[in-house]
Amino acid sequence: MQERGLEFIQKRVFEHMGAGEGKGLQSANEFLRPAGAYPLTNVGDKARLHVAYSMEGWGLQSVLTTLLLQDRELQRAIEFNGARGRDAFEKAFKKAVIARGRAGYPEEWSRLTQTQVDEVVNAAGALPDYANSLNAKKSLAIIKRELADWNVLDKGFYTIADFGSAAGNTSMPVLKGLTPKERKKVRFVAVDTMARGLERYRSRFEEAGLSEKQIITVNADFSSVGKAKELEGVLFNHVVSGAALHHDPNPVEIFGEIYKKMAPGAFISTWDWCHPAWRAENLVVAPAKSAVSADGRFYTLGRKTVEAQRGHAFISPGKTLGVFGRAPSEVEAAKEIFAFWPGLLRIPEVKPNLIKELDASLRSGRSFNFNEYAKGWVGRVPTHPKTGAVEPSPNWWLEAHPSPETRANDFIKAGFGKVDVRLILPSKIKVQGNELPPSSLLTHFMFRKPLVETG
Ligand SMILES: C[S@@+](CC[C@H](N)C(=O)[O-])C[C@H]1O[C@@H](n2cnc3c(N)ncnc32)[C@H](O)[C@@H]1O
Incomplete structure (x- = not known):
């Protein structure tokens, strides 16, 4: 038999992972996205999680490697190529996990009805609105200064x-914050995979007075922005983003692409949903005063370093890591995100019990597994919160929400310098007379591309 090379290894790994031709290895598919009745239909593919968490915390590395190596031809090719073979396998495996995870997001969008697409496109709510206006305020402080002598x-x-x-x-609140004179100097670039949102973007920004050449819409995935024809010769002087960057399993790569398109010294001002709850399938509270690693795989207390069991991660009972200023604990942040899901899944009646049992587990030192817990919700009938119609929720859980520290690390790995990382709503804030609840989930990030690149 002819011995096979590195290309074969890469191709086979992609095929088995369902990221190449064909549907992928059945056992890998069953592990990554087990089937089940509603609401288990809404568990997203595990490859969509942040790679910093999925490989160890969710066992992708160990479980899938074992499954893939049951293919004797693949195993033989790796052995035949020695160290290069093993290296090719590891690289191909990580790439295939990311490719599969990346494809999971458009798949989720493509299942939405037209009404649901419109809801995403026009999404507004007190919390995201507040985050977008705060993001714009921070951006405007920089943009206005830079526009003064532009x-x-x-x-x-x-x-x-x-x-x-x-x-x-x-970006609309950014435009709204500019004077007529400043508006003449700017151009907006909108990047999104959803064509419908971009059409609305263009018409809204034109209605607000911008000319056609002051708006560039790019219908592309974040990861392919470097290849977008519309952006040839375009450099960004400022970048914003709200609630979007968690839709990619490997943000370091996305930030690297954005970085290349930014002018030296330009700022990136973004906010996102951040929490430590997807660090692993099973979460355990670390001891008081211990220092938990960004991926939750370890904690250190005094001279002792403790590693989490396979498929487990620690969350800190202390302040949310990676943020300046006031912040609740990681345990509170995890509880807050889990408590969102009954409402999002349109079965709010299960929430009180979820909170009670989650609290009991975490307080007693037992681990908590949300996927496992949700199995007990099978048979519940989802009803639309406004119409009352029986209708399943369009939302999938398991996405690449990072903890603030993981997100900050991703920016730094891509070459950015840290300016500020801060929770947006650590306390109750009044907006038009209404009090917004405090939230541990919305984090603002201000980073900067160095003026002069070193190294
Ligand atoms: C939750 S919406 C946020 C929209 C807006 N920034 C806001 O705050 O209202 C997220 C948007 O990101 C887009 N998106 C998600 N993943 C993407 C990707 N990989 N490439 C390009 N756009 C993506 C979605 O199509 C969606 O329009």
Whole structure:
């Protein structure tokens, strides 16, 4: 038999992972996305999780490697190529996990009805609205300073990019904060995979007075922005993004692509849903005063370092890691995100029990497994919160929500310098007379591309 090379290893790994031709290895598919009745239909594929968590915390590395190596031809090819073979396998495996995870997001969107797409495109709610306006305020403080002596004839438009723009809820408050004189100097770039959002974006920004050449819409996945024809020769002077960057399992790569398109010294001002709850399938509270690693795989207390069991991760009973200023604990953040799901799944009646049992587990030192717990909800009938109609929820859980510290690390790995990382709603804030509840889930990140690159 002819011995096979590195290309074969890569191709076979992609095929088995369902990221190449064909449907993928059945056992791998069953592990990554087990079948089940509603609401288990809404458990997202495990490959969609952040790679910093999925490989160890969710066991992808160990479980899938074992499953894939049951293929004797693949195993033989790896052995035949020695160290290079093993290296090719590891690299191909990580790439295939990311490719599969990446494809999971458009798959989720493609299942939405037209009404649901419109809901995403026009999404507004007190919490995201507040986060978008705060993000814009922080951006405007920088943009206005930079626009003061900006000459369009010399430098062209000052370009502001919005990643995952939908219809523009994140960058519209930036435009609204500019004076008529400042508005003449700017150009907006909207990047999104959903064409419908981009159409609305263009019409809204034109209605607000911008000319056609001051708006560039790019219908592309974040990961392919470097190849977008519309952006040839375009450099971003400022970047914003709201609630969008958690839709990719490997944000370091996305941030690297954005970085390449940014002018030296440009700022990136973003907010996102962040929490430590998807660090592993099983969460355990670390001891008081211990220091938990960003991926939750370890904690250190005094001289002792403790590693989490396979499929487990620690969450800290202390302040949420990676943020400046006031912040609740990681345990509170995990509880808050889990408590969202009964409502999102349209079975709010299960919430009180979930909170009671979650609390009991975490307090007693037992681990908590949300996927396992949700199995007890099979048979519940989802009803639309407004119409009362029996209708399953369009939302999938398991996405690449990072903890603030993981997100900050991703920016730093891509080359950015940290300016500020802060929770958006650590306390109750009044908006138009209504009090918003405090939330541990919305984090604002301000990073900067260095003026001069070193190394
Ligand atoms: C929750 S919406 C947020 C929209 C807007 N920024 C806001 O705050 O209202 C997320 C948007 O990101 C887009 N998106 C998600 N993943 C993407 C990807 N990988 N590439 C491009 N766009 C993506 C979605 O299509 C969606 O319009």
